[in-house]
Amino acid sequence: MSEKDVKPDTRLVQGGRRREWTTGIVNPPVWRASTILFNDVEAMREAGAGRVGTLHYGRTGTPTQWALAEALTALEPGAAGTRLYPSGVAAISIALMTVLRPGDELLMVDSTYAPTRAFCDGVLARQGVTTRYYDPLIGAGIADLIGEKTRATFLESPGSLTLEVQDVPGICAVARERGLVTLLDNTWATPLLFPAIAAGVDLTILSCTKYVVGHSDVMLGSVTANEAHWKVLEQTSRAFGQHVSPDDAWLAARGLRTMGVRLRQHEASGLKVARWLAEQSQVARVLHPALPDCPGHEHWARDFKGASGLFSFVLKGGDEAARAKLIDGLEHFGIGYSWGGFESLALPVDPAKLRTATRVEYEGPMVRLHIGLEDPDDLIADLARGLAAYGATA
Numbered sequence: 001m002s003e004k005d006v007k008p009d010t011r012l013v014q015g016g017r018r019r020e021w022t023t024g025i026v027n028p029p030v031w032r033a034s035t036i037l038f039n040d041v042e043a044m045r046e047a048g049a050g051r052v053g054t055l056h057y058g059r060t061g062t063p064t065q066w067a068l069a070e071a072l073t074a075l076e077p078g079a080a081g082t083r084l085y086p087s088g089v090a091a092i093s094i095a096l097m098t099v100l101r102p103g104d105e106l107l108m109v110d111s112t113y114a115p116t117r118a119f120c121d122g123v124l125a126r127q128g129v130t131t132r133y134y135d136p137l138i139g140a141g142i143a144d145l146i147g148e149k150t151r152a153t154f155l156e157s158p159g160s161l162t163l164e165v166q167d168v169p170g171i172c173a174v175a176r177e178r179g180l181v182t183l184l185d186n187t188w189a190t191p192l193l194f195p196a197i198a199a200g201v202d203l204t205i206l207s208c209t210k211y212v213v214g215h216s217d218v219m220l221g222s223v224t225a226n227e228a229h230w231k232v233l234e235q236t237s238r239a240f241g242q243h244v245s246p247d248d249a250w251l252a253a254r255g256l257r258t259m260g261v262r263l264r265q266h267e268a269s270g271l272k273v274a275r276w277l278a279e280q281s282q283v284a285r286v287l288h289p290a291l292p293d294c295p296g297h298e299h300w301a302r303d304f305k306g307a308s309g310l311f312s313f314v315l316k317g318g319d320e321a322a323r324a325k326l327i328d329g330l331e332h333f334g335i336g337y338s339w340g341g342f343e344s345l346a347l348p349v350d351p352a353k354l355r356t357a358t359r360v361e362y363e364g365p366m367v368r369l370h371i372g373l374e375d376p377d378d379l380i381a382d383l384a385r386g387l388a389a390y391g392a393t394a
Contacts, residue, residue, distance in 0.1 A: 008075060008192050009260045015071030016253065020053075021063035030250045031062035052081075060238070064246035068253040072206070072222050075191040077198045080230035083223050083237045084244040088187065088207025089115045091221030093123070095203050096154070098229070098236040099181045102128030104151035109166065110357040111136040111159025113185060117354065133357035137296055139167040143174045150178075155201075156185040157194075158296070161351040161368060162360055163287040163312060165296030168303065172200030181229065187211070187340075191224075192263060193306045202229050210340025211308065214255040214262055218248045262342075262373065266309030269379070270371040276380050277313050282387045284316040284363035309371040310339050312349065315364040318390060323348050323365040326390040332374055332382045339370035344379055 006014075021028045036055045038044040047056045052066050061069075069082040076082075085091040096119065100106060108120055110133040120131040134145055136159055153175050157166035168184065175182045186196045187207045196204035206212060208220035225233045267290075274288040285293070288311035289300040300307075315323060327335060333346035347368045352360050371379065 004077065011071070011074045012192075012260050013257055015074040015256075016067030016069070018063075018067070018070075021067050027254065028063050028067040028250070030246045031064045032058075032246050033062050034058035059241065059243045061243075062246055064253075065244055065249045068249045068256070069222070071253060071256055072191075072208075072212075073224055075195070076204065076224050077195055078226060079197045079204075079224045080227040081225060081234070083225075083233055083242070084208075084249060085221040085223070085237075085242050086244055086248075087219045088205070088209055088221040089119070090242065091205050091207070091223050092116050092185065093119050094237055094240055094242060095183050095205055095223045095233070096120075096124065096152075097240070098233050099152045099183070099203070100124065100127075100129050101151070103149060105130045105132055105147060105149040107142065107145055107150060107153040107180075108133050109136045109154060109156050109159065110134060110355050111162050111164050111351075112154065112156045113160045114354055116154070116156070116185070133355075135358045136162075136164040136166050138171075140170045140174050142171050143178070146174075146178050146180065150180060152181040152183060154183045154185075158188050158289045158294075158300070161312060161349045161354075161366070163289055163294055163310075165289045165294070165300040165304075167296070167299050168194075168196070168201065169199050176200060188308055188310055189304060190259065190263065190308070192260060193308065194304050197224065197226050199303065202226050203233065207340075208252050209338060211259055211263060211266075212256050212340075213252050214259060214341060215251075216338065216341030216343065218251045218255075220244060220248055220252050263306065263308055265373055266371060267307045269373070269376040270307060270309040270311060270369075272376045273369070273371050273379055273383070274311055274313075277383065280384075280387055282316055282391045284314040287312040287314070308340075310368070311371075312366050312368045314362040314366050315390065317364045320348070320365055322390055323367060326386040327367065329386050329389055330382050332379055333369070341370075342373045344372035344374055345370040 047054050072082040073079045108131050172182050181202050183203045184196050184201045186204045204224050206222045274286050277283050278286045290307040327346045333344045349366050349368045
């Protein structure tokens with residue numbers, strides 16, 4: 001069987017497990033190092049390039065980091081390589097710095113993750129890069145926004161809070177025709193549910209903190225690039241001194257092996273909860289990409305291989321105080337940032353405060369849920385109690 005015929009679940013299990021890295025152990029061990037010792041000066045000079053697979057200096061990695069990066073690359077047909085970063089925000093930042101120069105313009109989706117917006121409006125603005133925000137549902141119409149200085153287009157599909165699914169292949173086709181670089185935050189879907197490089201994306205980004213790690217105990221990010229952008233990504237990452245600890249890389253690699261089965265459970269439980277919420281009188285709407293009335297659902301149905309566990313719902317009427325009381329009263333949902341772990345989370349979100357290119361108006365306050373690996377019937381019972389209390393106070 002050729003490598004291209006190997007199924008994604010098999011790649012999850014086998015990726016990065018070279019014999020020279022595992023030395024007979026199932027999991028690549030934790031190789032901790034700063035200084036690497038050489039037999040002679042010539043050997044040190046030969047290792048000076050810091051190539052993957054060649055020990056050079058701790059910052060350029062050991063088999064522990066190489067194994068995770070190689071496993072992530074194997075999940076993206078058409079990818080040339082992956083770099084690791086100490087957080088998802090670090091991955092986004094370095095990816096943008098890789099492709100942008102002073103005087104450039106960036107087209108940024110208006111539904112983007114708040115720290116991404118902060119980086120654009122702060123650091124990139126100080127570097128002389130202009131950010132222009134666009135409607136996440138613009139599709140091929142993005143061609144009308146491209147000017148002489150436009151260098152790159154950043155996508156996030158679905159959006160972090162409002163879950164719009166973008167026409168990624170359509171936008172990438174326009175960008176390729178006009179000579180733009182495309183970057184995608186693919187954290188919601190991971191390459192298992194949406195292989196981004198194959199869809200035309202140049203640089204695909206994951207907050208591995210979420211579904212790759214899967215246990216809410218490691219901060220990690222990654223950028224996977226196609227052949228055209230791999231070398232410059234490597235060079236930029238080295239110049240910024242980006243490094244991930246081998247212990248964190250090892251934990252992420254361990255989480256990666258079970259990501260397929262976890263995602264299937266997140267999807268099944270998430271859909272059960274979302275469909276139940278859609279029938280409740282206190283709920284105005286549910287924003288879940290797999291539901292027909294979610295903006296961009298047709299793109300999800302066409303392009304995605306499944307759904308994950310993150311979605312939002314809008315309450316009917318009420319105010320922030322009533323929403324806070326609902327969330328505070330939940331027993332099986334934690335209150336905290338991030339998502340993608342085994343535990344369910346509930347978070348109050350206010351997307352209208354963040355948007356600048358498009359207006360979003362809803363019938364009431366919004367709550368974002370991450371559905372973990374608990375029994376969904378317990379989560380539904382918990383939400384039923386919360387909604388009953390909300391209905392009494394709204």
